[in-house]
Every structure is written in C-alpha cells, then in structure tokens.
Amino acid sequence: MERIRLGNTVFEGENNVYLLQGEETVLVDAGVATEPTREEFVDALASFGVTPADVDRVFLTHWHxxxxxxxG
Incomplete structure (x- = not known):
C-alpha cells in the first residue's frame, strides 16, 4: 500500500489517498476536485507506474x- 499526499486548499490543507496494487488497482479516497490537486494526483500515480485509467476500483471512506x- 502506498500513501499519496494531496494538497487541499479548499478544506483542511492536505488529504491522503492510498494506492493498493495487486490483482486489481484500488484507490482509497480520491482527493478534492480542483485542477492543482488533479495534477498532483496524476503525477503521484505516475510515480508508481499507474494512470487514472489503470484504477479498477475506488473505495470512499466517506462522501465529503x-x-x-x-x-470520477
């Protein structure tokens, strides 16, 4: 499991997203939908050899x- 720290200027300052790779590629949470955070997210996934299209499932801990x- 890999932790990805994403900036969050809209709410609390920082969020953690977790990447699990195995038979499926799974994210736990996904971060706030802003363009800077999306860019951070894509770059962080790439550092683990993953693109958003590679993600099979997203598990949300809660709906904030x-x-x-x-x-999405």
Missing part, C-alpha cells in the same frame, strides 16, 4: 468532497 471529488 475532499475525499470523493476526483473519484
């Missing part, structure tokens, strides 16, 4: 926009 915003 700073956790669910980039799930």
């Amino acid at each position: 926009y700073d956790h669910a915003g980039l799930a």
Whole structure:
C-alpha cells in the first residue's frame, strides 16, 4: 500500500489517498476536485507506474468532497 499526499486548499490543507496494487488497482479516497490537486494526483500515480485509467476500483471512506471529488 502506498500513501499519496494531496494538497487541499479548499478544506483542511492536505488529504491522503492510498494506492493498493495487486490483482486489481484500488484507490482509497480520491482527493478534492480542483485542477492543482488533479495534477498532483496524476503525477503521484505516475510515480508508481499507474494512470487514472489503470484504477479498477475506488473505495470512499466517506462522501465529503475532499475525499470523493476526483473519484470520477
């Protein structure tokens, strides 16, 4: 499991997203839906050899926009 720290200027300042790679590629939470955070998110995934298209499932711990915003 890899932790990805994403900035969050909209709510609390920082969020954690977790990447699990195995038979499926799974994200736990997805970060707030802002363009700077999306860019951070894509770059962080790339550092683990993953693109957003590679993600099979997203598990949301709860439905706040700073956790669910980039799930789509």
